[in-house]
Amino acid sequence: MTVAPRRTRARRGDGELLRADLLRVAEQLLVEAGEAAVTLRAVAARAGVSTPSVYLHFADKAALVDAVALSVWGQLARLIATAAATSPDPFEALRLRGLAYIRFGLAHPVQYRLLMMRSPVPGAEDAELAAASDCFGHVVAGARACVDAGVFLGDPTALALGLWAACHGCVSLLIAKPQFPWPADLDAFIEDTVRMAGMGTAVMSRLVGPPRPVSHVLPGQLDALAHHLAAASDQDQEPT
Amino acid sequence: MTVAPRRTRARRGDGELLRADLLRVAEQLLVEAGEAAVTLRAVAARAGVSTPSVYLHFADKAALVDAVALSVWGQLARLIATAAATSPDPFEALRLRGLAYIRFGLAHPVQYRLLMMRSPVPGAEDAELAAASDCFGHVVAGARACVDAGVFLGDPTALALGLWAACHGCVSLLIAKPQFPWPADLDAFIEDTVRMAGMGTAVMSRLVGPPRPVSHVLPGQLDALAHHLAAASDQDQEPT
DNA sequence: TGTACATCAGTGAACGCGCGTTCACTGATGTAC
DNA sequence: TGTACATCAGTGAACGCGCGTTCACTGATGTAC
Secondary structure (H helix, E strand, O other): OOOOOOOOOOOOOOOHHHHHHHHHHHHHHHHHHOHHHOOHHHHHHHHOOOHHHHHHOOOOHHHHHHHHHHHHHHHHHHHHHHHHOOOOOHHHHHHHHHHHHHHHHHHOHHHHHHHHOOOOOOOOOHHHHHHHHHHHHHHHHHHHHHHHOOOOOOOHHHHHHHHHHHHHHHHHHHHHOOOOOOOOOHHHHHHHHHHHHHHHHHHHOOOOOOOOOOOOOHHHHHHHHHHHHHHHHHHHHOOO | OOOOOOOOOOOOOOOHHHHHHHHHHHHHHHHHHOHHHOOHHHHHHHHOOOHHHHHHOOOOHHHHHHHHHHHHHHHHHHHHHHHHOOOOOHHHHHHHHHHHHHHHHHHOHHHHHHHHOOOOOOOOOHHHHHHHHHHHHHHHHHHHHHHHOOOOOOOHHHHHHHHHHHHHHHHHHHHHOOOOOOOOOHHHHHHHHHHHHHHHHHHHOOOOOOOOOOOOOHHHHHHHHHHHHHHHHHHHHOOO
C-alpha cells in the first residue's frame, strides 16, 4: 500500500477538495491494483489522511465506488458525443460512436469492468443508472438519425440497445478472455465489429417473417449488394 | 445459511461422492444468494459436513469455484452442439447456436456471470480456458461451415470471435443492465440480435476498403436485398 | 473364521488477518462583538 | 484592534465480524494373515 505524505489540512470551506482527491486516488488504485485493492484504508492512506476521513465525504464505501463509476460514465458520454460530431452522415456518425465506445473500453479496461461487470449490489444505484442512461441517450440519438435517413427501420431505442450490445460484446469479451485467439490486427477487428453491427442492424430491420434456410441464395445476393455499395461510393469519389 | 442434516460418512472408496455434492451445493448457493454467499463455511454446512472437509477434495476455495465454472462450461458446450445439429443449413445452424447460447445465459445469469464476468485472478485458470476453448470450437466450426458455403468470407476463427462477441454482448448487457428500456418482447429482441450478427457478418466480410458515408444509397440497396431474399425463400416454399 | 492393522473419510478448535465502521476527541480558523 | 466562540476538517484507537486455512486428532472399515 502506498502511503502518501500527510495531507495538509484544507482551509475552512475547502473541505470538498479532499472529496476530489479521494475520487482520483480510488480510481488510481483501481487501475493499478484491481478492485480488491480499493479499500477505505488504502484510499485514505494514499490520499494522506486517516481512514475515518473518508466518511466526511462519502456515506460508506459503496458511495465512494459509485462516485468513481459516475465520473467514468461522464467521461465516456463526452467521448461518444464528441466522436459523433465529426461526420454529418448519420450512418457514419453511428460508426464513429461505436468505435469511440470500444476504444474507450479497451483503453480503460478496469474502469469499463466497473461500469458493466460489477456484481449487482442492492441499494441506491439511481445515480449510476441515470449516468448510464445519459450515455445511452447518445446512442439512441444516433439510431434515430439513421431511422430518419431510412438506413434503419423500426424503434430507435430497440435498435440502439442492439447496437450497444454488439459493441459491449466486443469490448467485454476482449477484456474477459484475453487468451482467446484474437487477430493480430485488433484495430481492424474492432472496425469490422462496428461494421457488422451497423450493416447487420440495417439488414435485420428489413427482414420480416420467420427465418428460413437461405444459405444457397445468400452469397449471390450479398455479392451484388457489396458490388453496388462499392460502385456507389466510387461515384462519390468522382468530382461532380 | 442453510444447514443440512449431518451427512452420513461415505463408504471407503466413495470419497469422491462428497466432491460431487460440494460442487452441486456451491452452484446452488451461487444461484440463490450470489457470489459473495459462496463461502467454504456455507458450502460445507449445506452439504452437511465440517468446513475443513472441503480441503479433502479441493486445494482451496479458488479450486472449488473453478470446478463449478468448468461444469457450467460443459453444460453450455453440450447445449450449443445439440442446437446446431437441428438444421443442415449452415447459416441456419449458426443461428440456432447463437439462440441457444443467449437463452442459456439468460436462463442461468449467475452462472453466466461466473464464466464471463469474474474478476481476473492470477493463477491456474488453464482448465477453465480449455473448457471455454472447447465451447468456442463449436462456434468456429459453425463459422467454417458458413465460409465453405460461401455465406461468409474470411478466417473462420476471426468470424467466430465476432459472432460470439455479438451474442455475448446481448446476454451480458441484459444481465448487467436490466433497468435499461428493453423491449417487452425479449424473445423477438434476441432473435433480431442473432439475425443482426449473422447478416452483419455476411455483409461485413464482403466490404473492402475504408468505410464511406453511404446513407443516401443504403436504403435502396438494402430494400432490394430484403426483397430478393424474401422472394428466394418464397420460392423454397413452393412444391417443386 | 478371527483379529491386527493400515487406510480412508472425515472432525473440532483455533489462528490470524484485514476489513468496514464507530466514537469521542482535537486543534486550527474565520467571525461577531 | 483584541478576544471569545462556533464551526469546520479532520484524528486515534478500537470494535466486531466473517473469512480462508491449518493442525492434531478420531473412528469406521476393508484387507492380509
